[in-house]
Amino acid sequence: MDGLNAAPSLLPPEAPLAMPVRGLSECAGSPRPAPASPAGTRRGRAFVIAMTAGVTVLATSEMWQVLGLARWTVSGAVMTLLFAILLLPIALSFATALLGFAALLRRAPAVSRPVGAGPTALLMPVCNEDVSDLIAALVAMREELHARDADDAFDIFVLSDSRDPALIAAERDAVLLLRGSPGCRVFFRHRGDNTGRKAGNIAEWVRRFGADYESFLILDADSLMTAATLQHLVAAMQADPNAGLLQTVPVLRGGQTVFARLQEFASRVYGPVLAAGAAAWHGADGNYWGHNALIRTRAFAETCGLPSLPGRKPFGGDIMSHDFVEAALLRRAGWGVHMLPRLGGSFEGGPPTLPDLDARDRRWCQGNLQHAAVIGAAGLHPLSRLHLAIGIGSYLSAALWLMFLVLGIAVALQGRFLRPEYFPQTHVLFPQWPVVDAQRAVWVFATTLALLLAPKLLGVLSVAVSARRPVRVRGWGRLIGGTVAEILISALISPATMVRQAGHVVAVLAGRDSGWKTQCRDGATLPFVEAWRFARGGVVIGLLMLAAALLVDPWLAAWMSPVIVGLLVSPLLIWATARRI
Numbered sequence: 226m227d228g229l230n231a232a233p234s235l236l237p238p239e240a241p242l243a244m245p246v247r248g249l250s251e252c253a254g255s256p257r258p259a260p261a262s263p264a265g266t267r268r269g270r271a272f273v274i275a276m277t278a279g280v281t282v283l284a285t286s287e288m289w290q291v292l293g294l295a296r297w298t299v300s301g302a303v304m305t306l307l308f309a310i311l312l313l314p315i316a317l318s319f320a321t322a323l324l325g326f327a328a329l330l331r332r333a334p335a336v337s338r339p340v341g342a343g344p345t346a347l348l349m350p351v352c353n354e355d356v357s358d359l360i361a362a363l364v365a366m367r368e369e370l371h372a373r374d375a376d377d378a379f380d381i382f383v384l385s386d387s388r389d390p391a392l393i394a395a396e397r398d399a400v401l402l403l404r405g406s407p408g409c410r411v412f413f414r415h416r417g418d419n420t421g422r423k424a425g426n427i428a429e430w431v432r433r434f435g436a437d438y439e440s441f442l443i444l445d446a447d448s449l450m451t452a453a454t455l456q457h458l459v460a461a462m463q464a465d466p467n468a469g470l471l472q473t474v475p476v477l478r479g480g481q482t483v484f485a486r487l488q489e490f491a492s493r494v495y496g497p498v499l500a501a502g503a504a505a506w507h508g509a510d511g512n513y514w515g516h517n518a519l520i521r522t523r524a525f526a527e528t529c530g531l532p533s534l535p536g537r538k539p540f541g542g543d544i545m546s547h548d549f550v551e552a553a554l555l556r557r558a559g560w561g562v563h564m565l566p567r568l569g570g571s572f573e574g575g576p577p578t579l580p581d582l583d584a585r586d587r588r589w590c591q592g593n594l595q596h597a598a599v600i601g602a603a604g605l606h607p608l609s610r611l612h613l614a615i616g617i618g619s620y621l622s623a624a625l626w627l628m629f630l631v632l633g634i635a636v637a638l639q640g641r642f643l644r645p646e647y648f649p650q651t652h653v654l655f656p657q658w659p660v661v662d663a664q665r666a667v668w669v670f671a672t673t674l675a676l677l678l679a680p681k682l683l684g685v686l687s688v689a690v691s692a693r694r695p696v697r698v699r700g701w702g703r704l705i706g707g708t709v710a711e712i713l714i715s716a717l718i719s720p721a722t723m724v725r726q727a728g729h730v731v732a733v734l735a736g737r738d739s740g741w742k743t744q745c746r747d748g749a750t751l752p753f754v755e756a757w758r759f760a761r762g763g764v765v766i767g768l769l770m771l772a773a774a775l776l777v778d779p780w781l782a783a784w785m786s787p788v789i790v791g792l793l794v795s796p797l798l799i800w801a802t803a804r805r806i
Contacts, residue, residue, distance in 0.1 A: 300632060461565070586725070637781055
C-alpha cells in the first residue's frame, strides 16, 4: 500500500473480489442465457440494416453511372469501391437518426428510485488532473445526494494515478476537506504503480474492494451526474438481474470557447436523436463509452480482466480503448449492455480547442486500431464486432476520404492530359467516348449532402417537437442560428480534421506510440502561431489540390471548394474558435 494511503480513515476495510486475467478468446465460465432486449429491437434492427444497405446500394449504383466508361478502369473501380465504403457509415447514421426521431416521439419511461440495498461505489479515476475542478463536481453530486437522503446508498472513491507528489498531496487534502461536510462517505487511494492505466486503476479497486459493492459507476474527471439519475440507474439495474452495464448519454457542459460551445450545441441538439436511434436497434447488445455508466461488479470481475495484447506498441501492450472491449466481453458472457438515452442528468466536459480534441483523437485512433486484434475473438456477439468495426472505420475513413479526393483529381488530370482511347483493341462498332455524367454527379453530391445533414435537421426538429412548451420566435431564432453556425463551421473545420486523422492513422501504422497525456480542459488561449503550426500541413495539401484542380478545369476547383477553402482557412478558423466567449 502506498504511504499516502497509510491513514486508516482514507480507505474502507478491504473486501477482495477475484478478477482473473483471461485471454480474449477465453470465455468466463458457463455462458448465461442471452439477455432480453426491449420490445421492438428486432424491428428497429431490421429497419436500420435494410435502410443502410438500400441507400448505400442505390447511391453507389448512381456513382457507378456517373463515371461513364471510366468505371471500367482500375481508378474508376477503386473510386466506386471507396465511395461505397465511405457512404456506408453515413447511411447508417441517417437510418439511426430516422429511428431515433420516431423513438423520441414516444413517451419517456418513468424514473424510479432504488429499493434498499448495499451502497453503490462512485469511482473517479484521476491522473494529473486539476484538483479544484474534480472536487467541485464531487461536492455538487454529494450535496444533491445528501439532500435526497441517499448518504448510505453511495460511496465515493477518488482513485489517483497521479505522479506529481505535490498534486497527490493536494488530492488527498481535498478529499479530507470534503469528508468534513455532511454527506456520503468519501475515500482516497493512490497507486504507486499505474500499470494498465485507467483500466488497471479500476481493476485494482475491484480486486481490493469490489466484494462490498453490487455495482459501481465510473466518472471522468469532468463528469457530473444528478442524484436522480444515479438513483434511477441503480433502480434499473436492480430491476434487471441480467443487466451488466447501463450507459447514460453524457451531454457536454462548461465550455468556455467558441469551439467548445459548438460541441455543446451539437451534443444537446443532434446527440439525443442519434442516441435514441442507437439504443432502439442495439437493445441489450450495446456499447460502453468508458464513463457515466453503471456496471454490475460481479459481472465485470468475472469477464473483464483484460490481457496485454501481444507484440510491441502501438498495436501491442495495454488495450487503450478498453471500454468497447469490456462491453463486448460482458455481452459475450450473457450480460446485457444497455444505453438509456432519455434518462438525462448526465454531463461531461469537452476539449476547448481543435488541437486539444486532436490530441485526444490521436490516443483514441491508436486504441481503436488496436481493436483489429480483438474483433476476431471467439464468441463475440455480431453487434459487438460491429461496434469494434465502426470504431476502427471511424479513423480509417479519414485516410480513405483523402485518398478518394486525391484519386478523383488524378482521374480528372488523366482525362485532361492523356489522349483517350476511342477505339480499344476489342472489336466494337462505335467509338467509346470518355463521358462523365455531370448532371447525375450533381444528384449524387446533393444526395450525399442530404444524408449528412439529415441527422442534424432531425435533431433540430426533435427539439422543437419534444419541447414541453411551444418554442417562441426568439427560441426558434437561437435554435436555427446555432444550427447554421454549427453546420458552417464544422463543414470548414472537417477537412483539417480529416488531414490530421489521416496522419494519425499513418503514424500508428508506422509504429509510433501516442503515449497517454492528460487532457486539457481549461480553455487556455491558443496563439495564432500554434494554430498555424497545427494546420500548416493541411494548408499545403489544400494549395496542391487547388493547383491540380485549376489545371483540369476551374469548375473542378469550384466543385472542390468546400474542402479546399476549409484547408486554406483552417489556421485562422482554429485560432478564432479557440477564443473565450
